[in-house]
Amino acid sequence: MFRIRRHTLGATVSITVLAVAAAVALGGPERVAYPENYAATFVRYMTVDKPEREPPIVRFLYVAPDALAMARPGAPLPDGTVVVMEDHLARLGDDGQPLTDANGRFLPGTEVTNVFVQEKRAGWGEIYPPEKRNGDWEYAWFRPDGARRSDRSMDACFECHRSVADQDYTFTTAPFVERVKGE
């Protein structure tokens, strides 16, 4: 019995050591996993047309349903919140201009061109200096097949999203919660 317990403890210790080593090695964007199957399991809460982009794009915004359920207006988004921004090219007509629906909104192509993820976990921000830190948010960029864009820096993500620190560093998510759950 004693031997079994000792063995179990040893295994636990080595697993813990491995986990700590992995956490240290995976500082930064690598801590954000590609959210498998998000299109089927997350809530698509907004669509944003970007006419100023060349070529024009349409962005689908998704948030993890558990985070949305726990989110409160005016409060920071819950620990563990995952937000996905999925880019599509806008469909163009013969004249090269974006095709629109009855409301003047762009018609998105089905193909996904980029997947951007924003995820917050308690303590994640601690590795960043105060002038860069975005609370406990981390950013990641993936190809449509889920492969990480390791060739890209995430510095601009932090810099630009800092401008909406008062909305928990989100341009659309916290305002959406405010709109649907606020009074």
Ligand code: HEC
């Ligand atoms: C120059 C400013 C800017 C930069 C740089 C930027 N973003 Fe954003 N981000 C925005 C804006 C504005 C939105 C709202 C959607 C829109 O208008 O495109 C947004 C939305 C998002 C969202 C949806 C949640 C939210 O905040 O509304 C995610 C996820 C996201 N960005 C991830 C990233 C990642 C990852 C990077 C870096 C690879 C990045 N962003 C770089 C401006 C920026």
